[in-house]
Amino acid sequence: MSTTTDAPRRPARPLPWTPGEVEHRLRAIAAERYHHRHPFNLRMHDGLLTREELRCWVLNRFHYQRHIPIKDALILAKLDDRDLRRSWIRRIHDHDGRDGDDGEQGDAGGIERWLRLGEAAGLDRMPLLSGEGVLPGVRFAVEGYVNFCRLATPLEAIASSLTELFAPDLMVTRIGAWERHYPWIEPEGLRYFQVRVQQGRRDADEALALVHRWAETRADQERVLAAFTYKCDVLWSLLDAVEHATTTGSADAG
């Protein structure tokens, strides 16, 4: 009779993926779920939106825009490293704007640029600022994203911003489509996207480097992918609400 007892073996923990494998997986998720594939965006790029439909998008997307600095402030409060906070706070300034120092010119910020985009598309800033007419589905999606960043770990909250890896290319497509198909929008309105392309690339690179540094285990990496998937779904749901409202005539913009 054997005197040794075989201790139950724990299943071997899967090895972490390499950074390249994590990125490959992010790209695979985006290829299926990022909102560049959403029917509303496809209609926009093909020049098939009416003025009312485009205005509906501008008004509803403003609800997302104005909450970005709020979610970044929630992320900022989770960062216990001074250098990281110094870097992350830039995102709030990018949207809220900043005063110029010593005679240098300040920056009106992305929220102001979005309000000008609204004006270029024939929407007064007051309806945008009032929040009236924002669709319930858009409110839910944006609230979901803000609350996700409020409650998640810093790694997950930062991972959820990684959709910005894909936003700059989409904005370049959008700028071209708007110039081609919607010449009634004053060109100044495109400024939001023109500025955001560079900012988005820089922000995505920063977030990706942090994710690679912090996601040390396979379990961490899976949480990164889940956070990223969730964020894709936020953006998709926002457009679902806009698409539904525009195709059923329940939109109320301008």
Ligand SMILES: O=C(O)c1cc(C(=O)O)c2c(n1)C(=O)C(=O)c1cc(C(=O)O)[nH]c1-2
């Ligand atoms: O127009 C777009 O398609 C688009 C997408 C995204 C994105 O993928 O999250 C952002 C933006 N725009 C954007 O303008 C922006 O400021 C922004 C911030 C963030 C974020 O999660 O921190 N995403 C995005």
